[in-house]
Amino acid sequence: MVDSQSQLGFGFGFEQRIREGATLSLSSFLDQQPASAGLVPMVFEHADFAGRSAVLGAGTYTVLGEDQVGDDLISSVRVPAGWKVTLFTEPGLKGSSLVLTADLARLDGGFDDKVSSIKVEKG
Ligand SMILES: [Ca+2]
Known part of the structure:
Protein backbone atom coordinates (compact mmCIF):
# COMPACT_ATOMS: atom_id res chain seq x y z
CA MET A 1 0.00 0.00 0.00
CA GLN A 33 7.95 36.15 -32.84
CA PRO A 34 8.35 39.49 -34.66
CA ALA A 35 5.22 41.61 -34.81
CA SER A 36 5.07 41.08 -38.58
CA ALA A 37 4.28 37.42 -37.88
CA GLY A 38 0.96 38.53 -36.35
CA LEU A 39 -2.14 37.04 -37.85
CA VAL A 40 -4.24 40.17 -38.02
CA PRO A 41 -3.59 43.66 -39.49
CA MET A 42 -2.56 46.45 -37.13
CA VAL A 43 -2.52 50.24 -37.42
CA PHE A 44 -0.08 52.55 -35.60
CA GLU A 45 -0.14 56.17 -34.51
CA HIS A 46 3.43 56.87 -35.68
CA ALA A 47 5.69 55.79 -38.55
CA ASP A 48 7.79 52.61 -38.19
CA PHE A 49 5.03 50.83 -36.25
CA ALA A 50 5.43 53.05 -33.18
CA GLY A 51 3.08 54.83 -30.80
CA ARG A 52 -0.39 53.61 -29.96
CA SER A 53 -1.60 50.63 -31.99
CA ALA A 54 -4.81 48.77 -32.70
CA VAL A 55 -5.56 45.31 -34.07
CA LEU A 56 -8.13 45.34 -36.89
CA GLY A 57 -9.97 42.13 -37.70
CA ALA A 58 -11.81 41.68 -40.99
CA GLY A 59 -14.58 44.22 -41.32
CA THR A 60 -15.49 47.79 -42.14
CA TYR A 61 -14.49 50.67 -39.88
CA THR A 62 -16.55 53.62 -41.12
CA VAL A 63 -15.25 55.94 -38.39
CA LEU A 64 -12.04 55.58 -36.38
CA GLY A 65 -12.44 55.91 -32.61
CA GLU A 66 -9.87 55.32 -29.90
CA ASP A 67 -10.17 51.55 -30.42
CA GLN A 68 -8.76 52.08 -33.92
CA VAL A 69 -6.00 54.55 -32.79
CA GLY A 70 -8.18 57.51 -33.81
CA ASP A 71 -9.28 59.77 -36.65
CA ASP A 72 -6.49 61.40 -38.72
CA LEU A 73 -3.72 59.81 -36.63
CA ILE A 74 -2.58 56.61 -38.36
CA SER A 75 0.96 56.73 -39.81
CA SER A 76 1.94 53.08 -40.40
CA VAL A 77 0.15 49.80 -41.04
CA ARG A 78 1.05 46.14 -40.67
CA VAL A 79 -0.66 43.81 -43.16
CA PRO A 80 0.07 40.07 -42.74
CA ALA A 81 0.22 37.88 -45.86
CA GLY A 82 -3.23 37.09 -47.22
CA TRP A 83 -4.87 40.27 -45.94
CA LYS A 84 -5.96 43.43 -47.75
CA VAL A 85 -6.36 46.76 -45.95
CA THR A 86 -7.90 49.73 -47.76
CA LEU A 87 -7.40 53.16 -46.18
CA PHE A 88 -9.76 56.07 -46.87
CA THR A 89 -9.23 59.77 -46.14
CA GLU A 90 -12.91 60.41 -45.32
CA PRO A 91 -15.36 58.62 -42.99
CA GLY A 92 -17.72 56.03 -44.51
CA LEU A 93 -15.10 54.59 -46.90
CA LYS A 94 -14.98 57.83 -48.91
CA GLY A 95 -12.31 60.21 -50.16
CA SER A 96 -8.98 59.05 -51.54
CA SER A 97 -8.23 55.37 -51.04
CA LEU A 98 -5.04 53.32 -50.77
CA VAL A 99 -4.95 49.51 -50.96
CA LEU A 100 -2.27 47.74 -48.90
CA THR A 101 -1.36 44.04 -49.13
CA ALA A 102 1.96 44.33 -47.24
CA ASP A 103 3.41 46.29 -44.33
CA LEU A 104 3.86 50.02 -44.86
CA ALA A 105 6.21 51.70 -42.35
CA ARG A 106 5.43 55.25 -43.47
CA LEU A 107 2.26 56.50 -45.13
CA ASP A 108 2.92 59.20 -47.72
CA GLY A 109 1.72 62.80 -47.32
CA GLY A 110 -1.65 62.10 -48.88
CA PHE A 111 -2.57 59.59 -46.16
CA ASP A 112 -0.28 60.26 -43.17
CA ASP A 113 -2.49 61.52 -40.30
CA LYS A 114 -5.40 61.67 -42.77
CA VAL A 115 -6.97 58.18 -42.56
CA SER A 116 -10.61 58.38 -41.39
CA SER A 117 -12.07 54.98 -42.32
CA ILE A 118 -10.72 51.52 -43.14
CA LYS A 119 -11.85 48.32 -44.81
CA VAL A 120 -10.10 45.08 -43.79
CA GLU A 121 -10.47 41.92 -45.90
CA LYS A 122 -8.94 38.45 -45.60
CA GLY A 123 -8.05 36.10 -48.43
CA1 LIG B 1 0.39 59.88 -36.87
Whole structure:
Protein backbone atom coordinates (compact mmCIF):
# COMPACT_ATOMS: atom_id res chain seq x y z
CA MET A 1 0.00 0.00 0.00
CA VAL A 2 2.68 2.46 1.03
CA ASP A 3 4.73 1.69 -2.06
CA SER A 4 1.93 2.25 -4.56
CA GLN A 5 0.92 5.53 -2.90
CA SER A 6 4.42 6.92 -3.12
CA GLN A 7 4.65 5.86 -6.77
CA LEU A 8 1.42 7.68 -7.56
CA GLY A 9 2.69 10.77 -5.78
CA PHE A 10 5.93 10.70 -7.71
CA GLY A 11 4.16 10.20 -11.06
CA PHE A 12 1.85 13.13 -10.51
CA GLY A 13 4.61 15.52 -9.53
CA PHE A 14 6.72 14.52 -12.53
CA GLU A 15 3.86 15.11 -14.97
CA GLN A 16 3.18 18.52 -13.44
CA ARG A 17 6.78 19.57 -13.97
CA ILE A 18 6.63 18.45 -17.61
CA ARG A 19 3.43 20.38 -18.21
CA GLU A 20 4.75 23.55 -16.60
CA GLY A 21 7.98 23.28 -18.58
CA ALA A 22 6.09 22.84 -21.84
CA THR A 23 3.88 25.86 -21.13
CA LEU A 24 6.84 28.08 -20.33
CA SER A 25 8.70 27.09 -23.51
CA LEU A 26 5.64 27.73 -25.65
CA SER A 27 5.00 31.22 -24.28
CA SER A 28 8.64 32.30 -24.61
CA PHE A 29 8.61 31.00 -28.19
CA LEU A 30 5.55 33.12 -28.98
CA ASP A 31 7.06 36.22 -27.35
CA GLN A 32 10.04 36.00 -29.69
CA GLN A 33 7.95 36.15 -32.84
CA PRO A 34 8.35 39.49 -34.66
CA ALA A 35 5.22 41.61 -34.81
CA SER A 36 5.07 41.08 -38.58
CA ALA A 37 4.28 37.42 -37.88
CA GLY A 38 0.96 38.53 -36.35
CA LEU A 39 -2.14 37.04 -37.85
CA VAL A 40 -4.24 40.17 -38.02
CA PRO A 41 -3.59 43.66 -39.49
CA MET A 42 -2.56 46.45 -37.13
CA VAL A 43 -2.52 50.24 -37.42
CA PHE A 44 -0.08 52.55 -35.60
CA GLU A 45 -0.14 56.17 -34.51
CA HIS A 46 3.43 56.87 -35.68
CA ALA A 47 5.69 55.79 -38.55
CA ASP A 48 7.79 52.61 -38.19
CA PHE A 49 5.03 50.83 -36.25
CA ALA A 50 5.43 53.05 -33.18
CA GLY A 51 3.08 54.83 -30.80
CA ARG A 52 -0.39 53.61 -29.96
CA SER A 53 -1.60 50.63 -31.99
CA ALA A 54 -4.81 48.77 -32.70
CA VAL A 55 -5.56 45.31 -34.07
CA LEU A 56 -8.13 45.34 -36.89
CA GLY A 57 -9.97 42.13 -37.70
CA ALA A 58 -11.81 41.68 -40.99
CA GLY A 59 -14.58 44.22 -41.32
CA THR A 60 -15.49 47.79 -42.14
CA TYR A 61 -14.49 50.67 -39.88
CA THR A 62 -16.55 53.62 -41.12
CA VAL A 63 -15.25 55.94 -38.39
CA LEU A 64 -12.04 55.58 -36.38
CA GLY A 65 -12.44 55.91 -32.61
CA GLU A 66 -9.87 55.32 -29.90
CA ASP A 67 -10.17 51.55 -30.42
CA GLN A 68 -8.76 52.08 -33.92
CA VAL A 69 -6.00 54.55 -32.79
CA GLY A 70 -8.18 57.51 -33.81
CA ASP A 71 -9.28 59.77 -36.65
CA ASP A 72 -6.49 61.40 -38.72
CA LEU A 73 -3.72 59.81 -36.63
CA ILE A 74 -2.58 56.61 -38.36
CA SER A 75 0.96 56.73 -39.81
CA SER A 76 1.94 53.08 -40.40
CA VAL A 77 0.15 49.80 -41.04
CA ARG A 78 1.05 46.14 -40.67
CA VAL A 79 -0.66 43.81 -43.16
CA PRO A 80 0.07 40.07 -42.74
CA ALA A 81 0.22 37.88 -45.86
CA GLY A 82 -3.23 37.09 -47.22
CA TRP A 83 -4.87 40.27 -45.94
CA LYS A 84 -5.96 43.43 -47.75
CA VAL A 85 -6.36 46.76 -45.95
CA THR A 86 -7.90 49.73 -47.76
CA LEU A 87 -7.40 53.16 -46.18
CA PHE A 88 -9.76 56.07 -46.87
CA THR A 89 -9.23 59.77 -46.14
CA GLU A 90 -12.91 60.41 -45.32
CA PRO A 91 -15.36 58.62 -42.99
CA GLY A 92 -17.72 56.03 -44.51
CA LEU A 93 -15.10 54.59 -46.90
CA LYS A 94 -14.98 57.83 -48.91
CA GLY A 95 -12.31 60.21 -50.16
CA SER A 96 -8.98 59.05 -51.54
CA SER A 97 -8.23 55.37 -51.04
CA LEU A 98 -5.04 53.32 -50.77
CA VAL A 99 -4.95 49.51 -50.96
CA LEU A 100 -2.27 47.74 -48.90
CA THR A 101 -1.36 44.04 -49.13
CA ALA A 102 1.96 44.33 -47.24
CA ASP A 103 3.41 46.29 -44.33
CA LEU A 104 3.86 50.02 -44.86
CA ALA A 105 6.21 51.70 -42.35
CA ARG A 106 5.43 55.25 -43.47
CA LEU A 107 2.26 56.50 -45.13
CA ASP A 108 2.92 59.20 -47.72
CA GLY A 109 1.72 62.80 -47.32
CA GLY A 110 -1.65 62.10 -48.88
CA PHE A 111 -2.57 59.59 -46.16
CA ASP A 112 -0.28 60.26 -43.17
CA ASP A 113 -2.49 61.52 -40.30
CA LYS A 114 -5.40 61.67 -42.77
CA VAL A 115 -6.97 58.18 -42.56
CA SER A 116 -10.61 58.38 -41.39
CA SER A 117 -12.07 54.98 -42.32
CA ILE A 118 -10.72 51.52 -43.14
CA LYS A 119 -11.85 48.32 -44.81
CA VAL A 120 -10.10 45.08 -43.79
CA GLU A 121 -10.47 41.92 -45.90
CA LYS A 122 -8.94 38.45 -45.60
CA GLY A 123 -8.05 36.10 -48.43
CA1 LIG B 1 0.39 59.88 -36.87
